[in-house]
Amino acid sequence: MARKSRAGSNRPTLADVASAAGVSAITVSRTIRSPGIVSEKARRKVQEAIARLGYTPDPAASALASRSSSTIGLLVPSLTNNVFSDVLRGVYDGAQGTRFFVQIGNYRYSALEEEGLIRTFLSQRPAGLIVSSMDQTPEGRRLLQAAPCPIVQIMETGDAIDMSVGFDQLAAVRAGARHLRDRGYRRPGFISARMDPRAQRRLGAFRDVTAACGQLDEARILTTPQPSSVGIGGHLLEQLLARAPDTDAVMCNNDDLAVGALMEAARRHIKVPDQLAICSYNDIEMARHMVPALSAVATPRREIGSRAIAMLLDEIGAPGSVTERHVDLGFEMIAREST
Amino acid sequence: MARKSRAGSNRPTLADVASAAGVSAITVSRTIRSPGIVSEKARRKVQEAIARLGYTPDPAASALASRSSSTIGLLVPSLTNNVFSDVLRGVYDGAQGTRFFVQIGNYRYSALEEEGLIRTFLSQRPAGLIVSSMDQTPEGRRLLQAAPCPIVQIMETGDAIDMSVGFDQLAAVRAGARHLRDRGYRRPGFISARMDPRAQRRLGAFRDVTAACGQLDEARILTTPQPSSVGIGGHLLEQLLARAPDTDAVMCNNDDLAVGALMEAARRHIKVPDQLAICSYNDIEMARHMVPALSAVATPRREIGSRAIAMLLDEIGAPGSVTERHVDLGFEMIAREST
DNA sequence: CGCGATAATGACAGCGCAATCATTTTGTGC
DNA sequence: GCACAAAATGATTGCGCTGTCATTATCGCG
Numbered sequence: 001m002a003r004k005s006r007a008g009s010n011r012p013t014l015a016d017v018a019s020a021a022g023v024s025a026i027t028v029s030r031t032i033r034s035p036g037i038v039s040e041k042a043r044r045k046v047q048e049a050i051a052r053l054g055y056t057p058d059p060a061a062s063a064l065a066s067r068s069s070s071t072i073g074l075l076v077p078s079l080t081n082n083v084f085s086d087v088l089r090g091v092y093d094g095a096q097g098t099r100f101f102v103q104i105g106n107y108r109y110s111a112l113e114e115e116g117l118i119r120t121f122l123s124q125r126p127a128g129l130i131v132s133s134m135d136q137t138p139e140g141r142r143l144l145q146a147a148p149c150p151i152v153q154i155m156e157t158g159d160a161i162d163m164s165v166g167f168d169q170l171a172a173v174r175a176g177a178r179h180l181r182d183r184g185y186r187r188p189g190f191i192s193a194r195m196d197p198r199a200q201r202r203l204g205a206f207r208d209v210t211a212a213c214g215q216l217d218e219a220r221i222l223t224t225p226q227p228s229s230v231g232i233g234g235h236l237l238e239q240l241l242a243r244a245p246d247t248d249a250v251m252c253n254n255d256d257l258a259v260g261a262l263m264e265a266a267r268r269h270i271k272v273p274d275q276l277a278i279c280s281y282n283d284i285e286m287a288r289h290m291v292p293a294l295s296a297v298a299t300p301r302r303e304i305g306s307r308a309i310a311m312l313l314d315e316i317g318a319p320g321s322v323t324e325r326h327v328d329l330g331f332e333m334i335a336r337e338s339t
Numbered sequence: 340m341a342r343k344s345r346a347g348s349n350r351p352t353l354a355d356v357a358s359a360a361g362v363s364a365i366t367v368s369r370t371i372r373s374p375g376i377v378s379e380k381a382r383r384k385v386q387e388a389i390a391r392l393g394y395t396p397d398p399a400a401s402a403l404a405s406r407s408s409s410t411i412g413l414l415v416p417s418l419t420n421n422v423f424s425d426v427l428r429g430v431y432d433g434a435q436g437t438r439f440f441v442q443i444g445n446y447r448y449s450a451l452e453e454e455g456l457i458r459t460f461l462s463q464r465p466a467g468l469i470v471s472s473m474d475q476t477p478e479g480r481r482l483l484q485a486a487p488c489p490i491v492q493i494m495e496t497g498d499a500i501d502m503s504v505g506f507d508q509l510a511a512v513r514a515g516a517r518h519l520r521d522r523g524y525r526r527p528g529f530i531s532a533r534m535d536p537r538a539q540r541r542l543g544a545f546r547d548v549t550a551a552c553g554q555l556d557e558a559r560i561l562t563t564p565q566p567s568s569v570g571i572g573g574h575l576l577e578q579l580l581a582r583a584p585d586t587d588a589v590m591c592n593n594d595d596l597a598v599g600a601l602m603e604a605a606r607r608h609i610k611v612p613d614q615l616a617i618c619s620y621n622d623i624e625m626a627r628h629m630v631p632a633l634s635a636v637a638t639p640r641r642e643i644g645s646r647a648i649a650m651l652l653d654e655i656g657a658p659g660s661v662t663e664r665h666v667d668l669g670f671e672m673i674a675r676e677s678t
Numbered sequence: 679c680g681c682g683a684t685a686a687t688g689a690c691a692g693c694g695c696a697a698t699c700a701t702t703t704t705g706t707g708c
Numbered sequence: 709g710c711a712c713a714a715a716a717t718g719a720t721t722g723c724g725c726t727g728t729c730a731t732t733a734t735c736g737c738g
Contacts, residue, residue, distance in 0.1 A: 013694055024718045029696060039704095039716060056462040060408060061694030063399035064723050079428045089418045092445050101463075103442050106431050123395040124440075230628040259625065266630040286569040286598065291605040352724055363688045368726060378686060378733095400724035403693050 012053040021049035032057060063125060068149070072100050072312060073121035075131045077109045077196065080227060082255065082284050083301055084132070087154065090305020091130065098313060100127055109196045115140040122147055128312040134158050135197045150315040150322075152308040156198070163315070163325045165308045167299060169198060170205040172331040176251050176279045176297045177209035179333050185249035185277050189220030191236040191261065192253035193228035199253055202281075206251055219244045228253075233260020234267075241268075249277035249339070255284045258294050262338065277339040292337030300329040351392040360388035371396060402464060407488070411439045411651060412460035414470045416448045416535065419566060421594065421623050422640055423471070426493065429644020430469065437652060439466055448535045454479040461486055467651040473497050474536045489654040489661075491647040495537070502654070502664045504647045506638060508537060509544035511670040515590050515618050515636045516548035518672050524588035524616050528559030530575040530600065531592035532567035538592055541620075545590060558583045567592075572599020573606075580607075588616035588678070594623045597633055601677065616678040631676030639668040 018025040023042055031038045031046040038046070049055075063069035074091055076084045088104070095102050105121060107114035115137045121129060122143060129144070129151045136144065144151055144161050151162040156169055180188050190206045192199050203221065210216040222240045226232055233256055240247060252258035258280030262272060270276050272292055280287050283298035307327060315322045357364040362381055370377045370385040377385070388394070402408035413430055415423045427443070434441050444460060446453035454476045460468060461482060468483070468490045475483065483490055483500050490501040495508055519527050529545045531538050542560065549555040561579045565571055572595055579586060591597035597619030601611060609615050611631055619626050622637035646666060654661045 011694095014696095015694080025694090026696075026719085027717060030717090033696090037716075042716080056458065058403070058694055059463050060399045060402035061723095062696075064397070064403050064725085065694075065696040067696095067723070069399060079424060079431060085418060085424055092418060092443075096445075101442055101459075103440055104431075106435075119395065120440075124398050230625040234628055256625075260628055263628050263630045286595075289569040289573055289599055289602050291602050353726095354724080364724090365689085365726075366687060369687090372726090376686075381686080397724055400693095401726075403695085404724075404726040406693070406726095 011058075012055045014055075014057070017046065017049045017053055017055045020053060021045040067125060068127055069125050070100050071121075071124050071126045072102050072309070073105060073117075073124070073126045073129045074102050075105045075107060075114060075117055075121070075129070077107055077114075077132055078227070079104075079106050083282055083299075086284070086301035087132075087305040087308075090302040090307075091309045092305075094306045094309035094313070100313070100316075102309075109194060111135060111137045111140065115143070118143050125149075127316050128152070130154055130308050130312065133198065134160065150312055150319070152312050154304050154308050157326070157328050160326060163311055163322065165304050165311065165327045165329065167304075167329050167331045169202055172297045172299065173202045173205040173251070173281070174209045175331070175333045176281065177206050179295070179335065180249045180251065180277060180279055180339060181209070181213060181215070183249075183273075183277065183335075183339050185339075186215060187217070187220065187244070187247050188215060188249040188251060189217075189222065189240050189244065189247045190251045190253070191221075191233070191240060191257055192223045193226055193232050193236070193257060195223050195225060199223075202253060217244065220247050228256045230256050230260040230263070233257035234264035235260075237261040237264040247276070249279070251279050251281070253281055255280050255282050255287050255294075255296070258296070258338075259286065259290060262290055262292075262294065273337065273339050279339055283334060288334075288336060290338070295336045295339040296334055298332045298334050300331065303329055350397075351394045353394075353396070356385065356388045356392055356394045359392060360384040406464060407466055408464050409439050410460075410463055410465045411441050411648070412444060412456075412463070412465045412468045413441055414444045414446060414453060414456055414460070414468070416446055416453075416471055417566070418443075418445050422621055422638075425623070425640035426471075426644040426647075429641040429646075430648045431644075433645045433648035433652070439652070439655075441648075448533060450474060450476045450479065454482070457482050464488075466655050467491070469493055469647050469651065472537060473499065489651055489658070491651050493643050493647050496665070496667050499665060502650055502661065504643050504650065504666045504668065506643075506668050506670045508541055511636045511638065512541045512544040512590070512620070513548045514670070514672045515620065516545050518634070518674065519588045519590065519616060519618055519678060520548070520552060520554070522588075522612075522616065522674075522678050524678075525554060526556070526559065526583070526586050527554060527588040527590060528556075528561065528579050528583065528586045529590045529592070530560075530572065530579060530596055531562045532565055532571050532575070532596060534562050534564060538562075541592060556583065559586050559589075567595045569595050569599040569602070572596035573603035574599075576600040576603040586615070588618070590618050590620070592620055594619050594621050594626050594633075594635070597635070597677075598625065598629060601629055601631075601633065612676065612678050618678055622673060627673075627675060629677070634675045634678040635673055637671045637673050639670065642668050 014025045014028050018028045028046050031043050105117035107117050118140050126149055128149050131153050132155055134153055153160045153164045154166055156166040222236050258278055261278050265272050280294045280296035283296035287294040287296050311322050353364045353367050357367045367385050370382050444456040446456050457479050465488055467488050470492050471494055473492055492499045492503045493505055495505040561575050597617055600617050604611050619633045619635035622635035626633040626635050650661050
């Protein structure tokens with residue numbers, strides 16, 4: 001339990017390894033970064049010396065000398081939202097075992113904070129960047145365009161700066177809305193929290209579909225700027241039913257909301273799906289285990305993360321080598337018991 | 340959509356700012372890092388030059404020269420587990436606006452992977468480290484002890500290396516078990532996934548309490564090495580009831596499991612809490628919104644994160660200044676409808 | 679006004695590695 | 709066995725910043 005002493009460490013350096021192995025420093029550097037161009041004999045000597053001295057490279061020195069760090073920046077709008085924790089897992093699993101570190105920046109759904117983070121990340125000369133939207137500020141977009149590293153924009157399809165991995169969010173919402181219509185529901189509502197630009201666009205897609213079949217009723221659309229949560233889902237359904245008691249289906253912009261709505265329905269002894277259908281969005285693990293099991297538009301969050309990091313690593317390894325630069329991973333409308 | 344050009348950037352350096360401001364480089368460095376010791380006049384000149392040139396410091400060069408980076412390492416066993424996403428939020432919110440970056444390492448409940456990450460993180464000369472347990476390998480522990488930076492171990496109380504923030508996990512489980520007993524349940528079970536050392540110890544605490552009042556029955560204890568999830572919670576309850584159908588209460592080692600158990604009970608038309616009580620552990624937001632609302636041992640995850648980063652930043656700023664080096668944040672048994 | 683004390687500033691070197699280009703060694707074909 | 713190409717290795721330099729210590733400006737006080 002003693003306080004730590006802050007003794008100066010005497011870590012071995014490249015030069016130490018070099019003299020121990022009887023080669024020059026640069027040969028050591030090369031055996032580490034590109035073993036292929038070093039002779040079998042030298043490589044063995046160096047590796048032996050590295051192991052014996054317990055050498056680990058100093059990433060700061062490497063970054064300074066090469067003008068590029070081994071950091072990969074990942075910008076997300078939220079750490080709470082389950083959607084991004086799945087993406088995160090995909091990214092981390094893909095970065096596992098490489099020489100790259102992932103550094104997360106949370107811009108809390110603020111484009112201004114995002115711009116600041118872009119600036120901060122770029123000052124680190126990252127090896128690559130993954131950003132969670134196409135909705136940067138003009139300045140943020142300019143910074144990304146000028147960045148000397150590959151960039152993957154995730155979650156959506158659309159006008160990407162460099163590369164992108166996502167799916168058509170609007171088509172996904174439309175699929176949910178059509179599913180409700182096809183199941184015979186005629187008075188569908190929509191609830192959403194945290195109206196960031198993407199949520200706004202999804203609501204637009206819902207309006208389009210319901211308007212097209214004459215079912216659009218603004219009284220059934222309820223949103224709040226608060227962050228999404230199970231509790232908020234319950235509240236939103238409560239308010240929706242107060243305003244439009246004959247609503248017979250509700251499209252939820254998020255799994256949290258759907259679970260909250262489902263619980264609120266249970267509390268009010270509203271039968272799901274007979275009296276009220278609930279359709280969820282994203283389909284986190286929990287959704288399928290609810291009673292009744294939640295129908296949902298399933299989105300490939302984990303795959304987005306792992307594909308994004310894979311593309312980035314490829315492109316970092318060999319710039320220009322990634323030919324499929326814009327990937328649409330699709331989505332799936334999964335009907336379960338709640339509709 | 341065009342591919343990015345990889346043009347060499349011509350970022351301004353400290354020296355550029357210095358000559359633009361008519362001072363020496365070191366003065367610029369000081370106005371950035373400790374403005375207090377620079378004269379008003381010089382500071383204004385420098386700040387003006389920084390703004391005019393759009394200068395941003397190069398963290399790699401800084402790290403190399405000062406032998407300490409502005410990275411704070413955060414080691415967690417899982418990115419999936421909601422518990423850690425709350426901790427993460429606390430940490431990120433606390434690091435917001437400082438000059439430090441948080442870098443997450445996920446060791447996937449493997450002490451060996453953790454040891455590797457400790458090594459990797461230390462090679463970056465981090466400003467500080469937050470680690471999620473006291474269960475390092477001997478070598479991992481040695482590395483931490485020798486590390487030239489402050490370290491906070493989180494989640495538990497106990498034999499910490501440098502500083503710690505947590506609560507008494509065993510007392511927390513005992514509180515849950517006693518709560519069930521006090522409510523009159525006599526045949527309590529226990530379900531747990533992912534039996535890491537901490538989960539093992541918590542199970543031990545449950546055994547202690549139930550044995551003390553003659554209610555211990557190993558047939559009612561069910562564990563699995565699989566990761567925790569809502570689905571697993573349902574399965575575990577199913578198996579538990581198959582083995583010991585008269586079980587009248589179940590302590591769940593995690594909110595996921597509790598929700599899964601609750602849903603499984605609903606599926607089987609088992610009345611909660613009349614036929615079966617369910618007590619959860621951690622109390623994520625969702626728990627209180629279930630129907631029936633889940634009783635839970637609430638743990639201060641977010642506070643652990645924010646307190647840990649605060650202690651770390653204090654100690655980095657002024658080594659030795661943190662006097663309360665071992666903080667117990669406590670827990671709370673919250674009785675709701677499910678018991 | 680002058681002395682010592684303190685605050686403010688600067689010169690210089692070096693942190694550990696990789697880019698560049700020069701040099702040496704090895705391999706190839708006839 | 710030789711000329712040549714290709715592979716392997718090395719010497720030097722500098723990335724951008726901060727630590728150290730020396731130097732200069734500023735202040736308080738008798």
